[in-house]
Amino acid sequence: MSSATAIHDAHDDHGPSKGIMRWITTTNHKDIGTLYLIFALIMFMIGGAMAMIIRAELFQPGMQLVDPAFFNQMTTVHALVMIFGGVMPAFTGLANWLIPMMIGAPDMALPRMNNWSFWILPFAFTMLLSTLFMNGGGPAAGWTMYPPLVLQTGDAFPFMILSIHMMGISSIMGSINVIVTIMNMRAPGMTLMKMPLFVWTWLITAYLLIATMPVLAGAVTMLLTDKFFGTSFFSAAGGGDPVLYQHVFWFFGHPEVYILILPAFGIISQIIPTFARKPLFGYSSMVYATASIAFLSFIVWAHHMFTVGMPTAGELFFMYATMMIAVPTGVKVFNWVSTMWRGSMTFETPMLFAIAFVFLFTIGGFSGLMLAIAPADFQYHDTYFVVAHFHYVLVSGAVFSIMAAAYYWMPKWTGHMYDEKLGKIHFWLSAISMNVLFFPQHFLGLAGMPRRIPDYSVQFTGFNQISSIGGFVFGLSQVLFCYIVYKTIKGGQPATDNVWEGAHGLEWTLPSPPPYHSFIEAPAVK
Amino acid sequence: MAHAQTDYYVPHGSHWPIVGSIGLFTTAVGAAMFLNDKFGPWMLYAGLAIIIFMMFGWFGTVINESLSGMYNQQVDHSFRQGMMWFIFSEVMFFAAFFGVLFYARNLSVPWLLGMGSGLTTHEVLWSGYNQAWPTNGPADVGGDFHPMGAWGIPALNTLLLLSSGVTITLAHWALKSGERKKLVMWLAATVLLGATFLGFQAYEYIHAYHEMNLTLHTGIYGSTFFMLTGFHGLHVTIGTIMLLVILLRCMKGHFSADEHFGFEAVAWYWHFVDVVWLGLFIFVYVL
Numbered sequence A: 001m002s003s004a005t006a007i008h009d010a011h012d013d014h015g016p017s018k019g020i021m022r023w024i025t026t027t028n029h030k031d032i033g034t035l036y037l038i039f040a041l042i043m044f045m046i047g048g049a050m051a052m053i054i055r056a057e058l059f060q061p062g063m064q065l066v067d068p069a070f071f072n073q074m075t076t077v078h079a080l081v082m083i084f085g086g087v088m089p090a091f092t093g094l095a096n097w098l099i100p101m102m103i104g105a106p107d108m109a110l111p112r113m114n115n116w117s118f119w120i121l122p123f124a125f126t127m128l129l130s131t132l133f134m135n136g137g138g139p140a141a142g143w144t145m146y147p148p149l150v151l152q153t154g155d156a157f158p159f160m161i162l163s164i165h166m167m168g169i170s171s172i173m174g175s176i177n178v179i180v181t182i183m184n185m186r187a188p189g190m191t192l193m194k195m196p197l198f199v200w201t202w203l204i205t206a207y208l209l210i211a212t213m214p215v216l217a218g219a220v221t222m223l224l225t226d227k228f229f230g231t232s233f234f235s236a237a238g239g240g241d242p243v244l245y246q247h248v249f250w251f252f253g254h255p256e257v258y259i260l261i262l263p264a265f266g267i268i269s270q271i272i273p274t275f276a277r278k279p280l281f282g283y284s285s286m287v288y289a290t291a292s293i294a295f296l297s298f299i300v301w302a303h304h305m306f307t308v309g310m311p312t313a314g315e316l317f318f319m320y321a322t323m324m325i326a327v328p329t330g331v332k333v334f335n336w337v338s339t340m341w342r343g344s345m346t347f348e349t350p351m352l353f354a355i356a357f358v359f360l361f362t363i364g365g366f367s368g369l370m371l372a373i374a375p376a377d378f379q380y381h382d383t384y385f386v387v388a389h390f391h392y393v394l395v396s397g398a399v400f401s402i403m404a405a406a407y408y409w410m411p412k413w414t415g416h417m418y419d420e421k422l423g424k425i426h427f428w429l430s431a432i433s434m435n436v437l438f439f440p441q442h443f444l445g446l447a448g449m450p451r452r453i454p455d456y457s458v459q460f461t462g463f464n465q466i467s468s469i470g471g472f473v474f475g476l477s478q479v480l481f482c483y484i485v486y487k488t489i490k491g492g493q494p495a496t497d498n499v500w501e502g503a504h505g506l507e508w509t510l511p512s513p514p515p516y517h518s519f520i521e522a523p524a525v526k
Numbered sequence B: 001m002a003h004a005q006t007d008y009y010v011p012h013g014s015h016w017p018i019v020g021s022i023g024l025f026t027t028a029v030g031a032a033m034f035l036n037d038k039f040g041p042w043m044l045y046a047g048l049a050i051i052i053f054m055m056f057g058w059f060g061t062v063i064n065e066s067l068s069g070m071y072n073q074q075v076d077h078s079f080r081q082g083m084m085w086f087i088f089s090e091v092m093f094f095a096a097f098f099g100v101l102f103y104a105r106n107l108s109v110p111w112l113l114g115m116g117s118g119l120t121t122h123e124v125l126w127s128g129y130n131q132a133w134p135t136n137g138p139a140d141v142g143g144d145f146h147p148m149g150a151w152g153i154p155a156l157n158t159l160l161l162l163s164s165g166v167t168i169t170l171a172h173w174a175l176k177s178g179e180r181k182k183l184v185m186w187l188a189a190t191v192l193l194g195a196t197f198l199g200f201q202a203y204e205y206i207h208a209y210h211e212m213n214l215t216l217h218t219g220i221y222g223s224t225f226f227m228l229t230g231f232h233g234l235h236v237t238i239g240t241i242m243l244l245v246i247l248l249r250c251m252k253g254h255f256s257a258d259e260h261f262g263f264e265a266v267a268w269y270w271h272f273v274d275v276v277w278l279g280l281f282i283f284v285y286v287l
């Protein structure tokens, strides 16, 4: 591989251009990474506000604040905003910031396309969010958009579909860029099996994205033609099948949940060795486990459909295939724990989030295993138990990993240490309130409370009130996070190059903050 | 640019992406309003015009940079790999529709006919339904129709596309051995074959709509037929336009025997369109 050094068309000017145009026209991986991260934070706050409305409505049985149609719009748009606007852009932002620095490259391989990948998103989400103000309200059939219900959406319908197309274009371009950067821009000596795990997990995630986003595009395109052009894909009267939509959607949807967690695995695998002051236990098994999870994620999709009436052979196949994912996932958890075993551990904020991740994600994995038991899922499906499951893997999994990453690398990015005391307060508030919020939802689900319904029977009141209180505390704690980020950008103790005593990797050899072009000269990797 | 050959080219800012985003946004909002009967198609057209403008500008910039020798081999590799994975994502898009065709033919229609676990559905809901593939469903959606045969125009079109795969390879060989006249000739032949394919397909569609009552409304058969062949036709159209651009560039003297990423990218795309057609011919027309 030839070494990658950077050349510019304007040699006299290696810094960014001035003013707002810097951000609009930038081709710099750090600028674009920052844009993604800020965008994701804004989306987290918007999606979070919707969650607050949901929890406020569910504080008591009966109808309180909003009408049922609006409640359903909130659950639908909350999920779409959090998945496509929050977690995915946050991971892409981290990829932009970190991958070139971790592999010793000057920038991403396709910098102009990188800019486009980001700048599609604000437009796509303007479209999606604007549907809330339209005739008939926003989409309300759930983020899974099952027909025939979703076909009853009002004016919002084509806006929702086309905004999803735009998000898909953005993710596909972003992923192609990640793949090409990793395959083509590594410094000499940076062999594949020397790459940091964050780079590995993102590489595999990018493959999942380019393989599944087009399938989602196909699924929603068929919804569009069924509604407007008289096709019969999802209508049994014409020989189609509404269940067919679910197959196509979940062929995308299950790999998508791994898109939302694999980069998190990478982040945690970077952080734990640093604060345990030991190299990662079982590096290569981590790589193989990630690859097997990605492979298996393509053959388990119908575990979301156990109750729709599949042939028994299908139920069995998808049940066992799903359970198999627990094996490579278990390998990962084992390796994280073994890395900490007898390490000289310290508990700075990133490490606290990482340890919480290992505990709480594992709880989510276990509830996933319960859901994977097809006959048991007939009881659990579409109840709050599922809601509890995916929030354990997504909030204390994906979101906690993003927080951990922010605390871990922010000193590198900004050149300032964050406020450790506030960080710890933020961690404990989040970790405790997250459990208060979601743990009772397991009980609610097992007792039969359905998801996506604004009202419930009175016997569910207690747990719902606990859950809502947890929700409000969790929501407020994130305002503190915004403040900590703001404060760190503005100032704070100067960070050293290495930032953390036990940190290893190329990104820590650069100054904090790093120069505008990460590695003008490719570093040599032993 | 003395050391342009060894350094990775990282462009300064560019305004083309934001123009592209505005174009996409205008197109999408225009299309959505049009579908909602809110507004004529004008906003949609304006959006498409912006996207085309962006493509001219963006590709123009890249071509100029390439001609002035700013790209080294590594940049070339980035472009190649980028194109490869883009084509892969397109393959997955078509895979979704092929999957739908498979599901309808082998699962949902047989179930509606009462096979497998579909007996009760069949008896209770549509006991009179007995039309195997090609079918427009138990409710006879779209009315009586004739299915599209394989051995008329579709077979001819297969021949056309396969030959175009040959001509573009001949053009590539000519380019590699520096014979520009031959290159232009074979490339022009490829464009012609592509355009003829599209002409035949347009004729086939008109025939289907007017004489066979085979439309998008013809139940699951019409839906899968037109979506698969339609998206393919769209890709042939895009491919033909790209070939045409490459042809013009060849006539202007662009590309050399060992540096011609633009040519190869379009050739790959064309082969991809070709292979998808073979799948269509077998699974949509013949079987």
Ligand code: HEM
Residues within 6 Å of the ligand: A144, A257, A258, A260, A261, A303, A304, A322, A323, A325, A326, A329, A364, A365, A366, A367, A368, A369, A371, A372, A373, A377, A380, A381, A382, A386, A389, A390, A393, A394, A397, A398
């Ligand atoms: C050991 C690993 C896992 C297993 C066995 C598993 C299993 C399942 C099953 C069977 C369901 C369907 C439940 C139902 O609807 O009745 C489900 C739902 C879900 N899972 Fe998991 N899961 C696992 C990990 C994950 C991870 C890592 C994520 C995301 C980061 C995730 C996100 C989701 C989401 C979002 C849903 C709900 C989708 C919806 O219906 O809206 N799961 N899981």
Ligand SMILES: [Cu+2]
Residues within 6 Å of the ligand: A253, A254, A257, A300, A301, A303, A304
């Ligand atoms: Cu799943």
